Structure formats: C-alpha cells, structure tokens
Amino acid sequence: MEKHEMAGDFPLTNKIVLVTGGGSGISFEFVRLAHAKKAKILIADLQLGEEARQLVESQKNVHFETCDVRRWKDLRGPIDISVRIWNDVPDVYIAGAGVFEPKWSNFWQDPEDETxxxxxxxxxxxxKLTRIAIQALLSRNKKGVVCIIGSIAGLAGNYAVPLYCASKHAVTGFVRSMAPCEELEGVKITAMCPWYDIYPTTKRDFGLIATTDMLSSAVKTPLWTNQPDKMDQFNLDGAETVTAAQVGEAIVSLVEDGQYKGGTVLEITAYGTRVIPEWNISPTPTKLTGLVSQAEIDRNLAPIKASLNNQRTSLL
Known part of the structure; x- marks a missing residue:
C-alpha cells in the first residue's frame, strides 16, 4: 500500500486553521495561541464570546463564520471561505464544539423524539469534520492535522451523564481507528482529553478512586458555566484544576509536535499530560484526600431520581 510523508513537526506559523466552537472556552484559547503564532484562523461557531469578538474585529487574519455543527452544510462552508480568502484549504482542523447533556438533549430528562x-x-x-478535512487536504495534496477535543469521560463511565460519556468514548475509538491516516495520507488525527473530573456513580468505584479531590475539578468553560444546574449538581462552583489556557497550550503541542503521532489520545489533568495507551489504561492520577460523602452522591443523582420518580408516577 502506498505511503505518504508523515505530518511530522507542524508549526502553526502561516498555517490556515479552522476551529469549531472557537467562539469561547478551550477552543478560543487555542485560537488565541494560534493567532499569536501568526496562523490564519476561521472560527466556526454559533456566536462569539466577547474576547473572540474583539479578536475578529481587530485582526484581518481572524474570520468568523456562523456554524451549526449539526448541519453538515455548515461544516463544509468554512472550506469554501478559506479558498475564497486565502486561495487554499485549511491545514489544521480543531473539532472543539461540544455540549454536556443540556436540558434540551439529555438522556434522563429525555426531551427529544427523533434523535x-x-x-x-x-x-x-x-x-464528519475529519472526513471533510481529509477530502480538502487530499484535493490540494497537502499534509494536515485534525484534533478533536474529547474528555477523560471517554475513558470511564458515569451514571449521571451517560450520553456525554458515550459520546467521548466514541471520539476516543474513532481517533484510534484513524491512526493509519497519517502514514497513508499525511493527515494526522488526534484527540485532546481535558480533565472534567466527575466522580463515578457506581458503588464499586467509591472506595477505589472517588475522593473529595475529584468532586470539585473541571476546566471552567461555558460548557459548565452556561449550565448553573450542572455546576450545582456536580459541586463545581469553586472548581478549576486545569485552565482553558493550559488545555489550549496542550492542543498546540499536540498539533505542532511530531512526537505525537496519528491516533494519539492525550490527557491533561492537574498532574500533567500523558498519552493514553490503547490497552491496560491505569486510572487517572488524583490525590486521595478522602472518600465521597453520601450527601455528595445524593446531590449528584438527585435530578435523575426525580426524573425517574415522575415517570413511575405517570405510569400509575
């Protein structure tokens, strides 16, 4: 089978970068860092946060395109814009848009009828963005990099947020499946797994890895702050073990550094970064500061129990 040149070291300078969800949070921190490295940037998002708006308005090489990532037509649009503005397709694709089981798409509250x-x-x-990226890069015979923002929720499970965990497991499996793409096509596909530290909700885990240190740890972004109910449910009001800027810097390394090959799943926590192996994964490091209290467990599961109790009542 024919092989192509590996992506290797891939400095962001003068590269064209497409970032979904780049209007705020971790994705915006990456945008800010890429801009500082003289990259040309396309932000694809529903709206811009204030910092992102100021950057777009003040810099000629940072553009914003309204994008609903559920619509594949919207995902393809920025490619055409890149060609129109810079006469080329993007070199780097960051899939950063994501949600954390909002009320309008939640397993336990179950408000949806079709999907x-x-x-x-x-x-x-x-x-789909990865497929679009491969197609665009091959059309110009270019090397490139795709990085998907996953989560350590893709390495374990949680009864309270099963859709979110399942979605991040899907990202992990997809990226690992795409590992050969770098060697075969010159397109490196990786995943960044930030530290969203939600303690497990299966009793067999409580005495092993659930600790009070794990109860108040999250990257504080709009994924959390736009959902006050989730902040309260998981006791995250004062939490922040890893900043969005630190995760942004890790994504830069994942894109630029040739030591990170296609298929890499990179975790970042308060204790540093590590590449997650495909087999025999050890638990994420944490400080054993004490067991989770029953009150915290009850707090975490309360919305779920309330929803299910209502269902029981409706069936009587």
Missing part, C-alpha cells in the same frame, strides 16, 4: 442532538454535536460533527 439525540448531543450525539450529533459531540460525535457526528467531529467525525
């Missing part, structure tokens, strides 16, 4: 939109956003969007 889970959270799966369309967290799973279908990064997979």
């Amino acid at each position: 889970y939109d959270s799966i369309a956003i967290n799973v279908n969007h990064p997979m």
Whole structure:
C-alpha cells in the first residue's frame, strides 16, 4: 500500500486553521495561541464570546463564520471561505464544539423524539469534520492535522451523564481507528482529553478512586458555566484544576509536535499530560484526600431520581 510523508513537526506559523466552537472556552484559547503564532484562523461557531469578538474585529487574519455543527452544510462552508480568502484549504482542523447533556438533549430528562442532538454535536460533527478535512487536504495534496477535543469521560463511565460519556468514548475509538491516516495520507488525527473530573456513580468505584479531590475539578468553560444546574449538581462552583489556557497550550503541542503521532489520545489533568495507551489504561492520577460523602452522591443523582420518580408516577 502506498505511503505518504508523515505530518511530522507542524508549526502553526502561516498555517490556515479552522476551529469549531472557537467562539469561547478551550477552543478560543487555542485560537488565541494560534493567532499569536501568526496562523490564519476561521472560527466556526454559533456566536462569539466577547474576547473572540474583539479578536475578529481587530485582526484581518481572524474570520468568523456562523456554524451549526449539526448541519453538515455548515461544516463544509468554512472550506469554501478559506479558498475564497486565502486561495487554499485549511491545514489544521480543531473539532472543539461540544455540549454536556443540556436540558434540551439529555438522556434522563429525555426531551427529544427523533434523535439525540448531543450525539450529533459531540460525535457526528467531529467525525464528519475529519472526513471533510481529509477530502480538502487530499484535493490540494497537502499534509494536515485534525484534533478533536474529547474528555477523560471517554475513558470511564458515569451514571449521571451517560450520553456525554458515550459520546467521548466514541471520539476516543474513532481517533484510534484513524491512526493509519497519517502514514497513508499525511493527515494526522488526534484527540485532546481535558480533565472534567466527575466522580463515578457506581458503588464499586467509591472506595477505589472517588475522593473529595475529584468532586470539585473541571476546566471552567461555558460548557459548565452556561449550565448553573450542572455546576450545582456536580459541586463545581469553586472548581478549576486545569485552565482553558493550559488545555489550549496542550492542543498546540499536540498539533505542532511530531512526537505525537496519528491516533494519539492525550490527557491533561492537574498532574500533567500523558498519552493514553490503547490497552491496560491505569486510572487517572488524583490525590486521595478522602472518600465521597453520601450527601455528595445524593446531590449528584438527585435530578435523575426525580426524573425517574415522575415517570413511575405517570405510569400509575
């Protein structure tokens, strides 16, 4: 089988970068860092946060395109814009848009009749963007990099947020499946797994890895702050073990550094970064500061129990 040149070291300078979800949070931090490295940037998002708006308005090489990542037509649009503005397709594709089981697409509250939109956003969007990226890069005979923002929720499970965990497991499996693409086509596909530290909700785990340190750990982005109910449910009001800027810097390394090959799943926590192996994964490091209290477990599961109790009542 014919092989192509590996992506290797891939500095962002003068590269064209497409970022979904780049209007805020982790994805915007990557945008900010890529801009500082003189990259040309396309932000594809529903709206811009204030910092992103200021950057777009003040910099000629940062453009914004309204994009609903559930619509594949919207995902293809920025490619045409890149060609029109810079006469080339993007070199780097960051799939950063995502949701954390909002009320409008939630397994336990179950408001949808046709499909889970959270799966369309967290799973279908990064997979389709990757396919679009490969097609665009091959059309110009270019090397390139795709990075999907996953989560360590893709390495374990959680009864309270099963759709979110399932979606991030899908990202992990997809990226590992795409590992040969770098060697065969010159397109490196990777995943960044930030530290969304939600303690497990199966009793067999409580005495092993659930600790009070794990109860208040998250990258504080709009994924959380736009859902006050989730902030309260998971006791995250004062939490922040890894900043969005730190995750952005890790994504830069994942894109630029040739030591990270296609198929790499890179975890970042308060204890550093590590490449997650495909087999025999050890638990994420954490400080054993004490067991989770029953009150915290009850708090975490309360919305689920309330929803199911209502269902029992409706069936009587």
